[in-house]
Amino acid sequence: METFDDFTISKQLQYAIADLGYEKPTPIQVEAFPVIRSGRDVVGIAQTGTGKTFAYMLPILQDLKFSKEIHPRVLILVPTRELAIQTTEEIEKFGKYLNIRVQAIYGGVNMNMQKQMVVQGTDIIVATPGRLYDLVLSRALQLKNIKKLVIDEVDIMLDLGFRFQLTNLFELIPVKRQHILFSATMTEEVDTLIQQFFRNAETITIAVSGTPLANIEQRTYSVPNFYTKVNLLRHLLVDESMEKVLIFVANKRNTDRVYSELESDFMGDIAVIHSNKSQNYRIRAIDNFNAGSVRILVSTDIMSRGLDLDKISHVINMDTPRFAENYMHRIGRTGRAEQEGHAILFYTDREVSFKEDIEALMGMKIPELPFPESVEISKRLLPSEEPVDPNAVDDRQIERNPTKNAGFHEKSLKNQKINLGGSYKRKIEKKYKKPKTRGDKNYNKRNKK
Numbered sequence: 001m002e003t004f005d006d007f008t009i010s011k012q013l014q015y016a017i018a019d020l021g022y023e024k025p026t027p028i029q030v031e032a033f034p035v036i037r038s039g040r041d042v043v044g045i046a047q048t049g050t051g052k053t054f055a056y057m058l059p060i061l062q063d064l065k066f067s068k069e070i071h072p073r074v075l076i077l078v079p080t081r082e083l084a085i086q087t088t089e090e091i092e093k094f095g096k097y098l099n100i101r102v103q104a105i106y107g108g109v110n111m112n113m114q115k116q117m118v119v120q121g122t123d124i125i126v127a128t129p130g131r132l133y134d135l136v137l138s139r140a141l142q143l144k145n146i147k148k149l150v151i152d153e154v155d156i157m158l159d160l161g162f163r164f165q166l167t168n169l170f171e172l173i174p175v176k177r178q179h180i181l182f183s184a185t186m187t188e189e190v191d192t193l194i195q196q197f198f199r200n201a202e203t204i205t206i207a208v209s210g211t212p213l214a215n216i217e218q219r220t221y222s223v224p225n226f227y228t229k230v231n232l233l234r235h236l237l238v239d240e241s242m243e244k245v246l247i248f249v250a251n252k253r254n255t256d257r258v259y260s261e262l263e264s265d266f267m268g269d270i271a272v273i274h275s276n277k278s279q280n281y282r283i284r285a286i287d288n289f290n291a292g293s294v295r296i297l298v299s300t301d302i303m304s305r306g307l308d309l310d311k312i313s314h315v316i317n318m319d320t321p322r323f324a325e326n327y328m329h330r331i332g333r334t335g336r337a338e339q340e341g342h343a344i345l346f347y348t349d350r351e352v353s354f355k356e357d358i359e360a361l362m363g364m365k366i367p368e369l370p371f372p373e374s375v376e377i378s379k380r381l382l383p384s385e386e387p388v389d390p391n392a393v394d395d396r397q398i399e400r401n402p403t404k405n406a407g408f409h410e411k412s413l414k415n416q417k418i419n420l421g422g423s424y425k426r427k428i429e430k431k432y433k434k435p436k437t438r439g440d441k442n443y444n445k446r447n448k449k
């Protein structure tokens with residue numbers, strides 16, 4: 001097994017590793033180190049929790065020489081402000097014994113402060129694309145010295161609609177730069193970006209495997225509807241052994257619904273985050289959750305993806321993700337390192353097929369627990385759960401959506417405008433056993449060793 005002693009790293013970095021208590025490198029760290037140091041473009045497919053931040057920072061810090069230059073030499077782009085703050089804090093820890101300057105740049109706060117900071121000179125910028133672009137346009141910041149460009153959580157970045165800003169930024173950075181990209185999944189959009197800007201990139205894959213960590217205990221409950229799920233959730237949360245609970249909800253509206261239903265029961269002990277909440281609110285919620293003063297955090301998938309939420313005891317899935325990989329991402333937030341984690345999945349009749357997809361991916365059935373008798377079955381339904389009067393609709397609609405009890409406003413899966421991402425591509429690949437798109441062909445070529 002590899003240890004950090006097998007890496008050629010400075011004493012200063014070794015001390016920092018010792019302080020952080022990292023005993024051995026994670027697989028992505030082992031794989032990324034020589035490739036990033038070689039100066040080649042790198043595409044890393046790895047999710048949060050794999051140690052990917054350190055995987056790209058360790059070789060970068062090893063090779064970053066002390067400098068008094070004003071203009072930064074390393075640029076790290078991240079999708080959210082929270083991730084910008086968090087990554088900056090991590091880099092400060094890694095570089096504790098190095099004389100390096102790192103600066104976070106993100107929107108939603110006064111730009112003048114950030115301007116004043118960058119004109120004093122910095123080595124590493126960790127930024128969200130929009131604010132960075134504004135700063136560059138204001139001439140407070142120049143990117144002409146950038147030698148290494150890291151784009152982290154690129155799938156989320158593209159999901160949030162940052163493609164345009166990314167392309168604009170690429171135009172401003174010298175062409176002779178090393179690209180380092182990290183994404184949890186390989187989607188068509190990510191692939192297009194790589195094709196457009198990367199040269200002969202080496203791909204390192206720490207795939208979202210269908211094998212969940214052995215130290216995550218998974219359980220499931222069959223629940224008739226959303227508000228009964230809320231009742232069950234309330235019942236489970238009363239148990240104080242659920243020390244730090246992350247609750248995933250499919251969309252912002254339902255996230256707010258869960259929060260407002262439980263707010264009075266767990267006053268001061270529960271917080272909510274999604275992209276409509278103000279930045280200050282989100283930062284406070286995450287800080288409180290990390291510090292342990294808030295025990296329960298209700299979140300959408302995207303919001304919690306980039307965050308370093310450590311030591312989560314329980315992940316509760318209020319809905320069953322349509323894409324099995326999302327389930328793997330969600331439950332991966334608990335049971336990190338050697339700690340035991342617990343993942344609980346609620347599913348309704350309509351979600352059975354999604355649950356089966358997840359179980360097929362993992363090659364195991366999730367043990368089901370009996371629905372607790374003391375939990376009230378709610379008669380209240382979400383608009384999307386209302387039964388449909390078959391007389392009120394025409395045959396065409398019935399044909400389009402034959403699912404029992406399904407609301408007609410819920411489109412069939414293939415008609416939904418959602419990013420089907422890598423998992424859909426893989427399904428097609430599996431079905432046809434050969435690439436179906438140009439992008440795929442290139443992807444296969446690139447991955448040929």
Ligand code: AMP
Nearest residue numbers: 022024025026048049050051052053054
């Ligand atoms: P990341 O995937 O970058 O979000 O990292 C997830 C967590 O793993 C962070 O809290 C890191 O501090 C931690 N971590 C990173 N590398 C190691 C390592 N080699 N050993 C133990 N923990 C690590």
